[in-house]
Every structure is written in C-alpha cells, then in structure tokens.
Amino acid sequence: MKSRDEIFRCGKCGICIQTCPVYQEDLNELTTPRGKMQLIRHYCEGDLASSRHLQQVVSKCLMCGGCTAFCPSGIDHESIYMAMRKNMQEDHGEDWKKRIFFHLLTHEQQLKFSAGLAAKGQNSFFEILYKDIKLGNIKLSVMPRLNKKPFREAAPEIWLSETEKARGTVLYFVGCSTNYAYEKIGHAVVKVLKAMGLKVEILADQVCCGLPIYLKGGLETARQNIEKNISLFSRDDVEAVITDCATCGSALSSGYIKVMKELGGDIAAAEKLAVKSVDISRFIVRHFDWLKDKINPEARRTKVTYHAPCHERNHGGSHAALKLLDLLPNVEYVPAEDFDQCCGGGGTFFYDFPEISKKIVDKKIANARATGADFWVTGCPGCSINLAGNLDKEDHIRLIHPVELIADSLEN
Amino acid sequence: MLKTNIKKQLMAIVGQERFFDDDETLVAYSYDGYVVESRPDAVLFPLATEEVSEIMKIADQHRVPVIARGGGSNLTGGTVPVEGGIVLNFTKMNRILEVNTGDRFTVVQPGVINANLQKELSKVNYFFPPDPSSMGFSTIGGNVAENAGGPRCLKYGVTGDYILGMVVVLASGKVIRTGSCNVKDVTGYRLSSLFCGSEGTLGIITEVTLRIVPLPESYRTIVAYYNNLADTAETVKAVLAQGIIPTAMELMDKVTTNLVEDNAGLGLPREFEGMLIIEVDGVSEAVSSQAEKISKIAKSFGAIEILEAKSSQERESLWKARKSVHGVLSKLAPNCVTEDATVPVSKVPEMIIGVRAILDRHNITAGIVAHAGDGNIHPVIITDTRDTEEWSRVETAAAEIFKLAVELRGTLSGEHGIGLAKKQFLPLVLDENTRELMSVVKKALDPAGLLNPGKFV
Ligand SMILES: Cc1cc2nc3c(=O)[nH]c(=O)nc-3n(C[C@H](O)[C@H](O)[C@H](O)COP(=O)(O)OP(=O)(O)OC[C@H]3O[C@@H](n4cnc5c(N)ncnc54)[C@H](O)[C@@H]3O)c2cc1C
Numbered sequence: 001m002k003s004r005d006e007i008f009r010c011g012k013c014g015i016c017i018q019t020c021p022v023y024q025e026d027l028n029e030l031t032t033p034r035g036k037m038q039l040i041r042h043y044c045e046g047d048l049a050s051s052r053h054l055q056q057v058v059s060k061c062l063m064c065g066g067c068t069a070f071c072p073s074g075i076d077h078e079s080i081y082m083a084m085r086k087n088m089q090e091d092h093g094e095d096w097k098k099r100i101f102f103h104l105l106t107h108e109q110q111l112k113f114s115a116g117l118a119a120k121g122q123n124s125f126f127e128i129l130y131k132d133i134k135l136g137n138i139k140l141s142v143m144p145r146l147n148k149k150p151f152r153e154a155a156p157e158i159w160l161s162e163t164e165k166a167r168g169t170v171l172y173f174v175g176c177s178t179n180y181a182y183e184k185i186g187h188a189v190v191k192v193l194k195a196m197g198l199k200v201e202i203l204a205d206q207v208c209c210g211l212p213i214y215l216k217g218g219l220e221t222a223r224q225n226i227e228k229n230i231s232l233f234s235r236d237d238v239e240a241v242i243t244d245c246a247t248c249g250s251a252l253s254s255g256y257i258k259v260m261k262e263l264g265g266d267i268a269a270a271e272k273l274a275v276k277s278v279d280i281s282r283f284i285v286r287h288f289d290w291l292k293d294k295i296n297p298e299a300r301r302t303k304v305t306y307h308a309p310c311h312e313r314n315h316g317g318s319h320a321a322l323k324l325l326d327l328l329p330n331v332e333y334v335p336a337e338d339f340d341q342c343c344g345g346g347g348t349f350f351y352d353f354p355e356i357s358k359k360i361v362d363k364k365i366a367n368a369r370a371t372g373a374d375f376w377v378t379g380c381p382g383c384s385i386n387l388a389g390n391l392d393k394e395d396h397i398r399l400i401h402p403v404e405l406i407a408d409s410l411e412n
Numbered sequence: 413m414l415k416t417n418i419k420k421q422l423m424a425i426v427g428q429e430r431f432f433d434d435d436e437t438l439v440a441y442s443y444d445g446y447v448v449e450s451r452p453d454a455v456l457f458p459l460a461t462e463e464v465s466e467i468m469k470i471a472d473q474h475r476v477p478v479i480a481r482g483g484g485s486n487l488t489g490g491t492v493p494v495e496g497g498i499v500l501n502f503t504k505m506n507r508i509l510e511v512n513t514g515d516r517f518t519v520v521q522p523g524v525i526n527a528n529l530q531k532e533l534s535k536v537n538y539f540f541p542p543d544p545s546s547m548g549f550s551t552i553g554g555n556v557a558e559n560a561g562g563p564r565c566l567k568y569g570v571t572g573d574y575i576l577g578m579v580v581v582l583a584s585g586k587v588i589r590t591g592s593c594n595v596k597d598v599t600g601y602r603l604s605s606l607f608c609g610s611e612g613t614l615g616i617i618t619e620v621t622l623r624i625v626p627l628p629e630s631y632r633t634i635v636a637y638y639n640n641l642a643d644t645a646e647t648v649k650a651v652l653a654q655g656i657i658p659t660a661m662e663l664m665d666k667v668t669t670n671l672v673e674d675n676a677g678l679g680l681p682r683e684f685e686g687m688l689i690i691e692v693d694g695v696s697e698a699v700s701s702q703a704e705k706i707s708k709i710a711k712s713f714g715a716i717e718i719l720e721a722k723s724s725q726e727r728e729s730l731w732k733a734r735k736s737v738h739g740v741l742s743k744l745a746p747n748c749v750t751e752d753a754t755v756p757v758s759k760v761p762e763m764i765i766g767v768r769a770i771l772d773r774h775n776i777t778a779g780i781v782a783h784a785g786d787g788n789i790h791p792v793i794i795t796d797t798r799d800t801e802e803w804s805r806v807e808t809a810a811a812e813i814f815k816l817a818v819e820l821r822g823t824l825s826g827e828h829g830i831g832l833a834k835k836q837f838l839p840l841v842l843d844e845n846t847r848e849l850m851s852v853v854k855k856a857l858d859p860a861g862l863l864n865p866g867k868f869v
Contacts (some may be wrong), residue, residue: 010746015546029503049435053434
C-alpha cells in the first residue's frame with residue numbers, strides 16, 4: 001500500500017468519531033475512522049490477518065469524508081480505504097452483483113444497451129440486476145425513470161452560446177445519472193451555460209467517472225475510464241470542465257490524482273484536469289455577472305431547503321449552491337437542522353448496509369419535512385436518488401438540482 | 413480467549429448480537445488515546461444495570477478482569493486491557509432517562525455522549541457545565557470515572573461537583589445506589605465521590621444523576637497579549653481577587669501560537685510571549701462591567717494589546733484557535749502526548765518557564781497551553797513512539813515535569829487521570845500511608861482485583 005505510512009500518523013485521539021454518521025448509528029469502535037485506521041495498521045504490521053470480516057469492516061463507510069475534514073493529523077482516509085479495499089478485493093473478491101455493476105460502468109456500450117432495455121420496460125437483465133440491488137431501502141418503483149435515450153447521445157455535441165459572440169468554450173462532463181436518468185438536469189446545465197454566453201461541448205466518447213469503482217477498491221478496473229476521460233477533457237482551449245454531480249466533480253478534481261498516485265500513473269495529467277474541473281453551481285456563482293440580467297424578477301416564489309452533498313462539503317467545496325440560492329430573487333431558503341450531514345446513500349453503502357443507511361436517511365427526511373419547503377435542493381444526483389427514494393408517497397417536497405432552479409428562473 | 417463455558421454464560425446474558433470476540437473487534441478495543449495497546453478477550457455491549465450485574469457475577473466466579481469503557485478517549489491508557497479480560501462497552505447504553513428543570517437535575521445512562529446531553533439540555537435552556545474538549549465523543553460514564561474538567565470549570569467546577577447520585581455495580585455483581593437527586597444530602601458516606609475519578613477500578617457506573625444549570629444570558633470574550641509570561645499570572649490573580657470569576661481563563665505560550673500560525677494561519681500575532689483568553693458569562697449588564705474591569709486589570713498588569721470579540725463569530729474563532737492546539741500539533745508527528753500537571757494559580761508562570769526549560773533540555777518539540785485560572789498546565793508534546801531514543805527522552809522529561817509540579821505544591825493530573833501513564837509517579841504526590849489506604853479501599857471493594865487491573869492502584 002502506497003498510503004501505508006500515512007496510517008501511522010493516526011494519533012488515536014478519536015476526534016473523528018463525532019463526525020462519523022455510521023458510528024452515530026452503530027456505536028461501535030470498529031466502525032469509527034480511528035478503528036479502521038488501527039485495524040489497517042495492524043493488518044500492515046502483520047498481526048491482523050486478511051479476512052472477509054476485515055473486508056466488510058473497511059467497507060462499512062459512506063466515504064463522506066467528514067473524518068478527513070476534521071482529522072487533526074490530516075490523514076487522507078479516502079486514499080487509505082481505497083488501497084485497503086483493493087487489497088481486500090484481491091484476497092476475497094467482490095460480490096458478483098457489484099462486479100456486474102462495475103463491469104457495466106466500465107463498458108459504456110453494454111451500459112447503454114442495458115439502460116436502453118430497462119428504459120423500454122423490458123424485463124432486461126439490467127432491470128433484474130437493478131431490482132435486486134434494490135437497492136437497499138429504495139423500491140424500484142420510486143427509482144428515477146430512465147431517459148428514453150442517454151443524454152449524451154440524444155443531445156448535440158456542440159451548443160452555441162446565446163450571445164452573438166461566445167465568451168469562451170466549456171466542456172460539459174455529463175454524469176451517469178444525468179446521462180441515463182435525469183436528462184432534465186442536462187438540459188438545464190446547457191440552457192444556463194448558453195445563457196451565460198458560452199459555447200458548450202459534450203464529448204460523445206466520455207465514460208463514467210469511475211468513482212463508484214475505485215472507491216470500492218477497483219483501482220485497476222477504473223484506470224481505463226480515468227485515463228480515457230483525462231485524455232478527452234484535458235484541453236487547453238477550454239475555460240472549464242463543468243460537472244453536474246458533486247461525486248463526479250470530486251473524482252475529476254481530486255480522486256483521479258489519488259488513484260494515479262496509488263497506481264503510479266500520470267499524476268501531472270490528472271492534476272491538469274483537476275485545475276479545469278468545476279462544479280456547475282460554483283461556476284455560476286463565480287461568473288454570476290454573466291447571468292444576472294437574464295434572471296426573471298417575476299419568477300414564481302418558491303420555498304426551498306438544501307442538502308449539502310458530502311462530495312461537495314468535505315472535498316474542497318464551499319456550499320456554492322447555498323450562495324446561488326441567496327442570489328436568486330424569488331427563492332426563500334429555510335435551512336434544515338442537519339443540512340450538512342451525509343444522506344446515508346454513500347455509493348453502494350445503502351445497498352450493503354441498508355439498516356444503518358435507513359436510520360440516517362430517515363433523520364434527514366424528518367428535518368427536511370420540518371422546514372415546510374417545496375423543494376429540496378442538492379447538487380448530487382446520487383444523494384437525490386437516495387433522498388427521493390426514501391420519501392413517503394404523501395411527502396410533497398421534491399428533489400431538485402440547483403441548476404434546474406436557475407434554469408427555471410431564466411427569462412422566457 | 414475465554415473458555416467456552418464462560419463465553420456461553422456471557423452470551424446468554426447479552427445475546428449473540430452484543431458479544432464479540434473476533435480478531436477485528438479485539439483490535440478495535442485494544443487502545444484508547446494513549447500509546448500502550450493490549451487486546452481484550454471479549455467485548456460486550458450491555459444495555460441495562462441488571463445485565464452488568466449478571467456479567468460481573470460470572471466474571472467474579474471465573475476471575476476474569478472487567479474493563480469499563482465509554483468513548484475510549486482518555487489519554488492515559490485507562491481502558492487498555494493490559495491483562496486481557498472483558499471490555500464492557502457502554503456506548504449503546506446511552507439513554508437520557510430524565511430531564512427535570514424544576515428540580516434542576518438529569519438522570520442519564522453512562523454511555524450518553526457529553527455533547528448530546530448538552531444538546532438536549534439546551535432545548536430547555538439548561539446545560540451541564542463540565543466541557544472537556546472531547547465532549548463530542550466522550551461519555552458521561554467516562555467523564556465521571558475520570559472526573560473530567562474543561563475550560564469553563566474555572567467558574568463552574570468539575571464533573572465531581574455535579575454528581576448527585578449514581579447506580580454502581582460492584583465487583584461481586586451487587587448493585588448499589590449512592591446519593592439521591594437532592595443537592596443537599598448528607599445521608600451516609602458520600603460514596604459518589606469515591607467512585608468519581610476511580611477510573612473503573614472500584615465499580616461499574618450504570619446510571620448517574622447530575623445537577624444541571626440554566627444557560628447564561630450572555631458572554632463577553634477578551635484576549636490579551638503579553639511580553640512577559642509572569643504578567644499573565646498577575647492578571648489572572650488580580651481578576652480573581654476582584655471577585656470576578658470568569659468562565660474561563662486560557663493561556664497559550666509563544667511557541668504554541670507560532671505553531672498554530674505556521675500550520676493553521678488563524679491570524680494570531682506571533683511576537684508575544686503569552687496570550688490569555690478570558691471569558692465571562694451571566695446577566696448582560698454584569699458581564700459588560702466585568703469585561704471592562706478585566707480589560708483594565710490586564711492593561712495595568714502589562715498587557716500590550718487587548719481585544720474583545722465583537723461578534724459570536726469572533727468569539728468562535730478565538731476558541732477555535734485555542735481548541736485547535738491539540739490538532740495542529742498532532743499534525744506535526746505521529747504521536748501527541750498531552751501532559752496534565754497542575755499547580756496553584758500563582759505558580760503558573762514559574763511552571764511554564766520551568767517546563768519550557770525541561771523540554772528544551774531534552775530537545776523536545778511541544779506547545780504549552782494552560783487553563784490558567786486553575787493552574788492546569790498542558791504541555792502538548794509531539795513525538796514518534798517508534799523512535800525509542802526520542803520516546804525515552806519524552807519519558808524522562810515527563811518525570812521531570814511531574815517533579816517540578818510537586819515542588820511547586822502542585823499535582824500530577826488536573827483532569828486526565830492516572831491510568832497507566834502516570835501510575836509510577838503516584839508516590840511523588842501520595843505518601844505511603846495514603847497509598848496504603850487506597851489499597852485497602854480497593855481490596856475492600858474488589859478483593860480479587862478484577863476491575864480494570866494494572867491501573868493506578
Ligand atoms: C482530544 C482530546 C481532548 C481532551 N480534552 C479533555 C479535557 O478538556 N478535559 C478532560 O478532563 N479530559 C479531556 N480528555 C480526556 C478524556 O476525553 C476524558 O478523560 C473523558 O472523560 C473520557 O471519557 P470516555 O467516555 O472517552 O472514557 P474512556 O476513555 O472510555 O474511559 C476512561 C476511564 O473511565 C472508565 N470508565 C468509563 N466508563 C465507565 C463506567 N461506566 N463505569 C466505570 N468506569 C468507567 C474507564 O475504565 C477508564 O478508566 C481529552 C481527550 C482527547 C482525546
């Protein structure tokens with residue numbers, strides 16, 4: 001393990017414990033970040049054997065990054081877990097359903113094919129798989145409907161700016177959730193960027209960011225995706241690489257560098273892409289001047305609350321979406337008590353540990369309900385699926401991406 | 413490894429879901445915030461006094477050691493099972509049983525996290541004054557067993573001052589009840605005080621009744637910078653002599669403020685020898701006049717610069733600077749050892765200068781912070797225990813620090829306890845007769861030596 005030395009920096013102070021959403025439910029030292037660091041250290045020192053149980057212990061984590069943000073010793077838990085999970089996968093394999101899932105994420109053509117079948121409502125293999133991964137607490141019936149056609153295929157590659165002369169070109173990295181399920185987010189992103197006077201390019205050859213794979217330890221599997229995306233998106237002639245999903249965003253802006261470090265890949269290339277990559281909300285806040293005259297002052301009044309995705313909050317983000325809400329004239333923001341707590345989804349965590357996940361998400365929902373908001377804004381479709389999937393039928397609050405709010409408030 | 417029959421008996425009490433003896437769990441309960449590690453034979457999660465009593469009876473019958481554990485945040489090896497045995501982990505026995513504002517008490521189970529109790533109490537405008545920096549992850553059981561303190565204990569007193577009563581399971585498995593829910597209660601020996609601070613060596617605490625206090629109306633926070641450390645102590649003495657009891661008076665020395673600045677860049681000035689954070693709380697009018705008086709005193713005793721926090725954000729950022737010390741320093745090396753010697757308030761400057769000299773002599777990197785109002789000094793030493801040569805220098809320096817504290821009429825530990833870390837130094841402070849009495853008490857309560865063996869008695 002490359003990150004091995006880092007483990008020894010854990011001073012066992014336990015400060016991380018208070019930040020860990022899994023621990024708050026599990027109340028066992030074994031699930032604390034401190035506990036995992038110590039177990040991994042003992043494993044590295046050779047006095048704790050590799051086992052399926054150890055594999056399960058290091059998987060019992062939402063990868064929310066709360067511990068890392070708090071750690072006085074500056075430990076990068078994510079890198080250590082990634083490397084450790086890789087070792088565990090090599091020793092004990094990965095559960096077959098996830099293997100297929102990861103296989104699909106790294107084989108874009110097959111993923112498209114499966115998603116296509118699933119969208120048509122045919123009893124496809126993908127749907128069975130999906131139903132079974134049922135995904136923890138989420139009923140298939142409330143999973144988002146799949147796009148008829150993947151967004152990247154349906155949408156033209158080049159969109160001209162609305163203004164006569166474009167201010168520049170941006171590349172739009174379309175996340176899988178948008179590509180296969182939430183095409184309306186994709187349209188909103190394009191609409192807003194065009195209104196900002198930018199030329200937008202969508203790259204047909206783009207593939208899944210790979211984060212769900214490498215965080216689970218599938219570093220080698222994810223490598224081909226990462227290298228492909230780096231080669232496509234590292235372009236000098238563009239202003240920025242825009243992401244619409246906090247998770248993809250964290251992959252592009254920091255995850256790729258970590259994976260390349262662990263595997264000994266091209267770190268410089270990953271760093272180059274990282275500099276250009278920016279989340280859509282942050283990008284809009286940064287250049288709000290370009291947009292402000294286009295906002296309709298008469299737009300419908302809405303009451304919203306907000307969920308801060310872990311991949312934004314704990315990975316260098318700065319609640320840009322909150323700043324956006326502040327900039328919109330007709331949006332009333334009512335904070336939920338725990339707006340910056342993890343939703344409990346955590347990639348495949350909600351599938352692996354449904355009981356803990358359910359407890360976490362139910363608390364979030366109770367607090368969001370209490371705000372009386374019409375919309376629950378969040379910039380991560382992953383969180384969105386988990387939060388929406390756990391709402392009751394009677395709930396009137398609806399999940400929405402910040403960029404959709406903006407698009408809705410544009411004139412015409 | 414526990415014998416199969418013992419294991420079966422224990423499982424019959426807590427069930428399979430709350431009994432663990434897999435390697436992973438045993439490693440996870442082999443450490444706390446100190447450097448020494450040792451694995452237990454089993455980890456159990458009790459939920460009720462009756463379960464603890466049944467477990468204790470079996471442990472007694474088979475002579476198996478029992479170690480109570482809360483958040484595992486103590487810094488002295490207090491929960492390390494040096495002789496193996498059963499860890500009783502209280503984190504799941506964590507209900508707040510009663511909050512009674514009319515009679516100003518609360519009844520809690522030992523696993524309640526201090527900060528969670530504060531959160532519940534604040535809903536009814538009350539609080540529980542002891543505020544260890546670890547309040548977000550340490551338990552009331554652990555706070556009681558360590559008699560924990562924190563910055564605001566200067567005004568409000570330590571954990572022991574808030575215990576009205578408790579339920580304790582003895583080594584035999586018998587259950588006793590000490591005190592009551594009354595502030596005034598001289599009915600019998602004050603047994604709560606015996607168990608408070610006993611670090612799990614005399615009995616297992618399974619319920620605590622605590623006194624609670626209404627939240628103050630407002631705060632004022634002042635920071636003063638000095639060119640001379642001795643001036644800080646004069647300020648502290650003078651403030652107290654004027655009848656003002658601040659909530660907290662915290663001191664940071666120059667090395668510390670510079671280390672904080674190097675690593676966290678919070679904007680503290682670097683040139684001063686010492687910095688005091690003084691906070692008062694209470695009724696608005698009263699705290700305003702106190703704040704003014706404190707500024708005057710600080711000035712008259714040589715403070716070069718005096719600032720007041722103008723907003724709650726400014727107040728928070730000051731406290732952040734103070735509370736980040738441990739964190740900032742632990743970034744610099746793998747291990748961070750916080751000493752905890754305490755001296756009378758008037759001796760604080762002498763102590764700090766002496767400690768700094770000791771650290772320099774042994775070539776050790778450390779920041780010094782102090783709860784100056786109560787003389788509690790924390791040299792925060794950064795080291796790497798894998799470097800045995802350096803570690804032995806740290807140990808020698810620690811021994812010298814304790815000696816110095818005792819010479820200044822101080823004591824070994826103000827709040828972190830003795831555990832394994834300071835066991836060997838007890839004779840410095842406690843004479844033979846006193847230690848003998850402690851042994852008599854220990855033998856009377858725990859004749860077979862099963863409760864947290866290897867710790868301070
Ligand atoms: C970053 C950091 C900052 C800290 N700051 C402070 C501070 O400001 N002030 C302070 O006083 N301390 C401080 N501490 C030390 C520590 O947090 C306290 O001693 C705390 O009270 C321990 O609580 P715990 O629940 O973690 O107990 P543990 O560490 O689990 O146990 C501590 C001792 O209590 C015993 N014990 C636990 N539960 C029971 C029970 N139910 N019955 C009988 N015995 C029991 C254990 O056997 C052990 O001897 C700090 C520690 C850290 C890591």
